[in-house]
Amino acid sequence: xxxxxxxxxxxxxxxxxxxxxxxxxxxxxxxxxxxxxxxxxxxxxxxxxxxxxxxxxxxxxxxxxxxxxxxxxxxxxxxxxxxxxxxxxxxxxxxxxxxxxxxxxxxxxxxxxxxxxxxxxxxxxxxxxxxxxxxxxxxxxxxxxxxxxxxxxxxxxxxxxxxxxxxxxxxxxxxxxxxxxxxxxxxxxxxxxxxxxxxxxxxxxxxxxxxxxxxxxxxxxxxxxxxxxxxxxxxxxxxxxxxxxxxxxxxxxxxxxxxxxxxxxxxxxxxxxxxxxxxxxxxxxxxxxxxxxxxxxxxxx
Amino acid sequence: xxxxxxxxxxxxxxxxxxxxxxxxxxxxxxxxxxxxxxxxxxxxxxxxxxxxxxxxxxxxxxxxxxxxxxxxxxxxxxxxxxxxxxxxxxxxxxxxxxxxxxxxxxxxxxxxxxxxxxxxxxxxxxxxxx
Numbered sequence: 001x002x003x004x005x006x007x008x009x010x011x012x013x014x015x016x017x018x019x020x021x022x023x024x025x026x027x028x029x030x031x032x033x034x035x036x037x038x039x040x041x042x043x044x045x046x047x048x049x050x051x052x053x054x055x056x057x058x059x060x061x062x063x064x065x066x067x068x069x070x071x072x073x074x075x076x077x078x079x080x081x082x083x084x085x086x087x088x089x090x091x092x093x094x095x096x097x098x099x100x101x102x103x104x105x106x107x108x109x110x111x112x113x114x115x116x117x118x119x120x121x122x123x124x125x126x127x128x129x130x131x132x133x134x135x136x137x138x139x140x141x142x143x144x145x146x147x148x149x150x151x152x153x154x155x156x157x158x159x160x161x162x163x164x165x166x167x168x169x170x171x172x173x174x175x176x177x178x179x180x181x182x183x184x185x186x187x188x189x190x191x192x193x194x195x196x197x198x199x200x201x202x203x204x205x206x207x208x209x210x211x212x213x214x215x216x217x218x219x220x221x222x223x224x225x226x227x228x229x230x231x232x233x234x235x236x237x238x239x240x241x242x243x244x245x246x247x248x249x250x251x252x253x254x255x256x257x258x259x260x261x262x263x264x265x266x267x268x269x270x271x272x273x274x275x276x277x278x279x280x281x282x283x284x285x286x287x288x289x290x291x292x293x294x295x296x297x298x299x300x301x
Numbered sequence: 302x303x304x305x306x307x308x309x310x311x312x313x314x315x316x317x318x319x320x321x322x323x324x325x326x327x328x329x330x331x332x333x334x335x336x337x338x339x340x341x342x343x344x345x346x347x348x349x350x351x352x353x354x355x356x357x358x359x360x361x362x363x364x365x366x367x368x369x370x371x372x373x374x375x376x377x378x379x380x381x382x383x384x385x386x387x388x389x390x391x392x393x394x395x396x397x398x399x400x401x402x403x404x405x406x407x408x409x410x411x412x413x414x415x416x417x418x419x420x421x422x423x424x425x426x427x428x429x430x431x
Binding site: 020021024025027028031086087090091092093094095096098099100102105106111112113114116118 | 302323324326327328329330331332333334335336337340341343344347348350351352353380381
């Protein structure tokens with residue numbers, strides 16, 4: 001629902017000419033009608049932005065850290081996608097990540113957009129791939145994606161981001177938590193935030209002990225409120241992008257992202273079909289056969 | 302899905318009302334973006350346009366509403382947006398009348414039932430899409 005509608009060619013022209021309002025409307029289209037958004041995105045040139053995913057438990061300081069990162073990104077165009085949970089009961093959501101980033105709201109280089117996860121279980125929005133592509137088509141140098149505050153298994157961000165930062169804070173549980181599979185495994189970088197808390201040193205040594213012997217994951221200490229350590233982190237992100245660009249990691253990541261984008265499109269189609277199906281007096285197997293048949297019949301392009 | 306932004310401009314930090322309304326609209330099934338306190342009109346207008354919200358709600362208790370609200374409306378217009386804007390807070394009757402004259406869709410004082418706000422927000426959105 002938008003109070004001013006835009007036509008297809010207006011979208012395309014708007015995005016190409018870096019019109020902020022077109023970007024805002026296009027992101028809405030990604031949520032309301034992702035299929036049309038995908039058709040439009042096909043017609044746009046995409047820049048390869050460094051897509052950085054920031055994830056971690058609620059309250060570790062993800063939003064504040066992003067705000068501090070933006071402070072150090074002067075001169076770069078950055079798109080920020082922040083995701084907060086929808087209510088499973090009413091569908092409503094309170095999107096509050098912006099509160100920590102409002103000092104950047106009027107910076108013309110940055111564009112912050114809030115998304116509700118609308119029932120998606122992996123910590124992101126169902127339209128995340130389209131939204132990220134939109135920012136890349138707009139020509140952003142960086143796209144930063146903040147997941148909902150996650151538990152242990154919401155790891156979808158690793159399907160889309162070129163670099164995943166797992167943010168931890170010193171008040172986050174003992175080393176058994178860190179030994180568990182899932183979230184801790186997707187980190188390309190760890191950030192221990194709230195480094196002014198003396199317990200952050202204990203966390204650091206535990207994290208080092210845990211990661212010893214496996215893939216080396218760099219650990220950064222930050223205090224997002226005072227910006228301490230953030231510049232170092234930003235420099236590390238830049239050099240990592242250069243590295244993954246040249247060693248082929250980036251193209252692997254992009255292939256994975258593309259496949260996951262396609263899967264999410266098929267899943268959307270499937271959900272729609274399943275929900276529109278009459279289920280009276282039909283066995284699960286029969287229903288599956290019908291739906292697959294229907295899916296094949298609907299094949300477009 | 303209705304997207305609403307609840308914003309608090311100016312220097313007063315009394316955000317209880319803004320939070321109550323934000324939570325009520327959330328419970329009414331809307332996606333509510335909260336900006337936090339002490340926002341400039343520029344921050345609010347730009348955020349509302351960037352987030353492409355359907356409605357903007359502004360909460361003011363400082364008495365500066367006759368300065369801040371017109372400024373926000375003017376900025377929105379300049380940015381090409383005609384989204385409905387409602388105001389909540391301590392607003393004298395004659396000011397409320399004046400604000401509605403310049404384009405605010407509704408002014409809510411203390412004691413307004415949140416269910417009434419939610420219902421009306423739905424109507425504002427329907428109207429602006431009609």
